[in-house]
Amino acid sequence: MVRKNAINIEIEKVNFKTMVEVVEINLLEFLKNNSFRPGDILPSEVELATSLGVSRNVLREALSRLRMMGMVESKKRRGMVLSSPDILGAMERVMNPLIIGANTLKDIFEMRLTLEMGMTDILYIRKTKKDIDELEIIAQNEKAKRVDEVFRIKNEIDFHGKLYQMTGNVTMQRFSNLLMPVFGYIANLEKIPKISAVSHLDLVHLLRSGSREDFRKGMRTHLESHFAKLQKK
Amino acid sequence: MVRKNAINIEIEKVNFKTMVEVVEINLLEFLKNNSFRPGDILPSEVELATSLGVSRNVLREALSRLRMMGMVESKKRRGMVLSSPDILGAMERVMNPLIIGANTLKDIFEMRLTLEMGMTDILYIRKTKKDIDELEIIAQNEKAKRVDEVFRIKNEIDFHGKLYQMTGNVTMQRFSNLLMPVFGYIANLEKIPKISAVSHLDLVHLLRSGSREDFRKGMRTHLESHFAKLQKK
DNA sequence: TAACTTTGATATGTAGTACATAATTACTAT
DNA sequence: ATAGTAATTATGTACTACATATCAAAGTTA
The missing domain is CATH 1.10.10.10 (Winged helix-like DNA-binding domain superfamily/Winged helix DNA-binding domain)
Structure with missing residues (x-):
């Protein structure tokens, strides 16, 4: 040539x-x-x-x-x-916050926020009493436990992971499991404020007896600190 | 052994x-x-x-x-x-509706709905006049064109694709591009009703001068036919 | 004839050798 | 000292060989 x-x-x-x-x-x-x-x-x-x-x-x-x-x-x-490919399989293997580019990490973090803000409708279609009870137990556990940084992140992951699971959408659930390490990584870097105006327990109560709109607003407030950070940039 | x-x-x-x-x-x-x-x-x-x-x-x-x-x-x-892996690269290669399992297809479709319901907050942080103008042009184009099935799906993809692009999140945008063929595939199967109570043009106006809540509700109504289908199952 | 066994053929899984190619390093000659 | 050249090294590709699992057909026995 x-x-x-x-x-x-x-x-x-x-x-x-x-x-x-x-x-x-x-x-x-x-x-x-x-x-x-x-x-x-x-x-x-x-x-x-x-x-x-x-x-x-x-x-x-x-x-x-x-x-x-x-x-x-x-x-x-x-x-x-x-055979039917596993669309997330490859992603799961390389999801290592330490080698993924900073821009992509930011994108992933925003996708997590987007999914959680958007999951309300499906959640209200699929929610069951049993699931809400289990969610409540998770939310109560965190009050009992020591307010340790590591535990806090674990609780955050448990609670939000349970929400994804409640959607009955296994692909979304797996996807969120990929996002969690990134969340933990960023949370560790940025030292997210420990208290939110709407707690996990508040969210449980909204989900149990509030309207879709109530829950959505509650979730928005719960995630406010993250959104505030986006706004600054 | x-x-x-x-x-x-x-x-x-x-x-x-x-x-x-x-x-x-x-x-x-x-x-x-x-x-x-x-x-x-x-x-x-x-x-x-x-x-x-x-x-x-x-x-x-x-x-x-x-x-x-x-x-x-x-x-x-x-x-x-x-080097930094491309977390979506592998997904892009296998995203072929004909070989992906039915359950996964359903999951993907739901994820698209979830992302679009949840994108409002980021959209309101990042939206610019220029982008809204471009979005409006897309929305107006579809009125001009013939109400052909193929064109309708293309318009749907153009419009919603532009929304993703407006989030400024390239990973989410690429992800949505993966979801679009699935949307087209399902839309083709299910013969989605042609008119919605909230049109694309309505959404543009909401985005331009309405509140976050207005836009979110508008989007929910726009997607109502899809959500109605989920409810049945 | 029917059920069971044996044998052979076939496609993947793994190992090893060989060599082309590109790029870096070392060397040589002016 | 510098330009040009040769040796070195790691990847990219090809080819051969053989182990292994499994299916299919042939053959055997009751």
Whole structure:
């Protein structure tokens, strides 16, 4: 390949893809274009490799990525089958606040606030007495315990985690579990004020006998310190 | 290995991990335990392979996964450096409504509703006249165009996509872009009613001169048909 | 004939070798 | 001292080999 000038060189470098990356893209395209569905059996590794014109090595490195996402499962002799990917699986592995960029951390924190402000409607559709009772127990526990920093964060995670669980939306719940470490990390950095005008226990009572609007406003007040911080920037 | 009974066999099968999976976990642990930070240089492939007791082949299949997440970047001779992962990258690749499980699709759809109900506060912090003007143009466009099903979905995506963009949260915006195909897919299946009590244009006006509460209620009414469907189940 | 056993074939999983390529370092000659 | 060149090193790709699990078919026994 001839390199004509600096600009071309730059473009080449930016656009340069290893064969593994290319094969990964081609595989995804192949599956989409041929309308593969979960349960369908893929061609064997050697077939794929030869038809893509790469070594089995490269093909397997690309397949390894699909396997990580749960999109491909394989058994010896039976071959590979396409399956429903686990859309959060990959995220769960890399969710380490220490290596994620600061901007992304901020974004994630805001998403958590957004989800909790928006969960009211679904919460009111799915809430049960049993769940509210359990939530109340969590909220009461924190009063009993020592007002320790570590415990406080744990309580915060327990309480809000229970709320997510009450939505009956397992994907949202798992997503929130990813967000929690980030919350803990930021809470630790920023030393969030210890008291809010609306406590967890207040929220429980609102959820039990208040209107949707009441609960939403309560949640907004409960999260006020976080929103105030956003406003400053 | 002795197989005592059916239960043990089952347990063995569930817990069975390939060496690639084990190495992937070990690598992530290794990086976490040794406090690697973005920019740090990893040991060479041969060093890692020998220290983990596997072939370079297996190691590279595991590394390929980290590379996919953007967690590892490598240049010839220079070696591999740890970098900030792209937490949504993997999700973007597998977000194909046709292969994602029905339950997950439902969850994703609910998350979209939750985010849009919860985005009000951040929207009011970040909104600018310029953005609202642009949003209005989008809302007006849809009146001009033919009330075609395909166009309707496109408009819906344009409008709500613009809202996400207005939050200034690129992660949330990217996330919403993932949700949109799912929305389109479900909208196509369920034949969502064409008119809502609160139109896009109404929302624009609320956002421009109404209070937070006004906008939130407007959005709730705008999404009513979706919430009504949730209630039935 | 039916049930069971054995054997063979096949696809994935892992290891190892080889070599190309890019980039850094060391060396050499002027 | 500096420009140019050679050696070094780590990744990227290819190929071979073989172990292992599993399915299928052939063969065997009751």
